[in-house]
Amino acid sequence: MSAGFHVSKDVLARIVIAASAWVSAAVVLFLFLFLAWFCRPLLDMTTLARLLSWDWRPFQGSFGILSMLTGSLLLAFSSMLLAFPVGVGICCFIHGIGPPSLARFVLRAVKLMTSVPTVVYGFVAVFVLVPLLRDVFHRGSGFSLLAAILGLAILVLPTVVLMLHSRFLTVEPQVRLTAAALGMTSSQKLLHLVIPASKRGFLAAAVLGLGRALGDTMIPLMLAGNAPQVPGSVFDSVRAMTAHIALVVATDSHSLAYLSLFACGLLLFLTTTLVNIGLRMLTRNREVGS
Amino acid sequence: MTRFHHVFSVLCRLCALLPGAVLLFLVGFLLQQSRGRLDLQLLFGDTPPLDALIHFAPVWDGIWPACFGTFCVVALAGIVAVPLGILCGIHLSEFARGRFRTMLSFCVDLLAGMPSILMGLFGFALILFLRHTLLPDAGTCLLLSGFCMGLLVLPYMVNATYSSLSGLPHDIRLLGPSLGLNRMQTIRHILLPSAGRGILSGLVLSLGRAAEDTAVIMLTGAVANAGMPRSLLDKYEALPFYIYTTAAEYQTPEELKAGFGAALVLLILTTGLFLAAHLLHNAMERRWRQG
Incomplete structure (x- = not known):
């Protein structure tokens, strides 16, 4: 029972x-x-054409989202261009360039960086970075592509470092004996064995960081100035897709404006999915290879 | 070649200065800017603290309502994400096999990679949908924020549970059958308690994530001056949203100082939760490395 x-x-x-x-x-x-x-109304060709244009002037009836798409891509790629080499440098410091005690300290600092709220980064940047850029370059208000790129680079830095770090951790034991047999110093081992052996790790870190930079809302919203235009220089204001979603929900109520917001959402969803599939392929091939 | 090595190592050293410098600057700047404002008045304004805490007396120019709103969102997110995430993690680690497993873990990874603004948009769309169908006067509210935030941190819970369970040593898995326990009893009485600290660490980390995220609450009901929420269907204030609006719309130096204070409070909250999660995680790893 x-x-x-x-x-x-x-x-x-x-x-x-x-x-x-x-x-x-x-x-x-x-x-x-x-x-x-x-996004159903997008199946209609004329609506689709109206949305896929460069002009965002809701009061004149143009609802183009292409400049937001450009803004997002520009922000993500440029911030990765900045964060990636620095991330690689930090990771190399942790794995052999720097003394072990300092290396542990730097790794802890990087991990701690992941716990800082994005909005706090944004808040401090508004009152430090933006005035600094304004005073140094004397171009516009300081709320610009450049400010957002710098902010995003700081934000994605830990992502890049930690991804690379985990790859280095798995590669290092495989080459440890070889390096010892050749009498290599730790920095030689790093440069000639570990780095060449973790190409996939580099790629994965880049893809992951790109996805993170593309999906962030608060830094572009608070720092980039949010003008819906294609920037002519790094001192111009831009609007990212994520920031566009946040801004339109807060203000507009026109149905085409709402449509643009879901179109941005769908684009973000698809890019995130692509990033994830890419990451999966990178990590799966690794398992097969080893 | 040696020259290249030299330049490379100098560059690496320079890069390595950055994380520490960023953190020190962040904390130092926030402390300096909010100096003289870091007291109970920052939290409660002119309302006596005990009245605000016990009798829910209205607080006008303090950040207590925002703290309380954040607490509510985090609690609701926990109610959604913790049971669902733990059960899903158990399924992924103990039961799911083959193609279903691959599909399930792909979906969870995909959800983990989703930008938080999409979760907010999901909540917003949900409200639009409800307005057109069942509830004509549905609006964004605390309950919706908690729900969406729960979905946002759900994959963290799943992954924490999954990795804690699948990281357990093999002999522990044999203990259950050797005592005559069936599979479910083994999970409940042996595996889950052994993985407890790891799961708890994931839980604390998820709560920290729920406390800091701004994009979700911005689209699902956080507003600037709501006071204390009277019910789950009310609008509310939240700490991250307060910080965001202060940056954009502060009027007096005093308001700005309160903003810096709020940023410091949020930073302490999330790093505190992060460190707690870290300690729990380390304790778990140490335990099973020795055992």
């Missing part, structure tokens, strides 16, 4: 566990379906 009761309870638990797993997996699907559902 009691045994029978136990079995049925176990079966129930199994069902609950499996159901929660599928619910968790379905969240992402629901997100996609919602975005796609609200």
Whole structure:
């Protein structure tokens, strides 16, 4: 009697566990379906053409999102261009260039950086970085592409370092004996063995950092000035897709404006999916190779 | 060649200065700017603290309502994400096999990579959808924020549970069957307690993530001057949103100082949670390395 009761309870638990797993997996699907559902009007060619234009002037009836797309891509790629070499440098310091005690300290600092809220980075940058840029370059208000690039570079730095660090950690034991046999110093080992052997890690770190920079909202929203235009220089103001979503929800109520917001959302969803598939391929091939 | 090595190592050393410098500057600057404002008045304004805490007396120019709003969002997010995430992690580590497992872990990874603004947009779309269908007067509110925030941190919970369970040594898995326990009993009485600290570490980390995220709450009901939320369906204030609006719309130096104070409070909160999660994680690793 009691045994029978136990079995049925176990079966129930199994069902609950499996159901929660599928619910968790379905969240992402629901997100996609919602975005796609609200983007239905885009199937109409004239609406699509109106949205895929360069002009965002809601009061004159133009709702183009291409300048936001450009803004997002510019911000993400330039900030990665800055953060990636610095990240590589920090990671090399941790793995052999610097003395071990300092290396541990630097690694801790990088990990601690991940816990700083984005909005705090943004807040401090508004009152330090923006006035600094304004005073040094005397070009505009300081709320510019450059300010947002610098802010984003700081934000994605830990992502790059930690991804590379985890790759170096797996590569290093494989080459340790070789390096010792050749009498290499730790920096020689790093430069000639570890770095060449972790190409995939470099690529994965770049892709991950790019995804993170593309998806961040607060730094572009607080620092980039949010003018919907294609910037002519790094001192011009830009608007990212993420910031566009935040701004439109707060102000507009026109249906085409809402449509532009879901179109941006769908674009972000698709780029994130691509980034994830890329990362998966990078890590899977590694497992096959080793 | 040696010259190249030299230049390279100097550059690496320069780069390595950056993380420490950023952190020191951040803390130093916030401390300096909010000096003289870091007291109970920052939290409660002119309202007596005990009245605000116990009787929910209205607080006008303090950040207590924002702290309380953030606390509510974090608690609601926990209610959504913790049970669902732990159960999903158990399924992923103990039951799921083959193609289903790959699919499930892909979906969870994808969710973990989603920009937080998309979770906010999801909540916003949900409200638009409800307005058109079931509830014509649905609006953004505390409950919605908590729900969306829960979905945002769900993958962190899943991954923490999954990696804590699958990182357990093999002999622990044999302990259950050797005592005559079935699979579910083994999970409940042996595996889950052994992985407890790792799961707890993931939980604390998720709460920290829920406390700091701004994009989600911005789209789902946080407003600048709501006071204390009266119900789950009310608008509310939140600490990250308060910081964001202060940066854009502060009027007096005093308000700006309060903004710096709020930024410092949020920073202490999230780094505190982060360090707690880190300690728990280390304790878990040490335990199973020795065992």
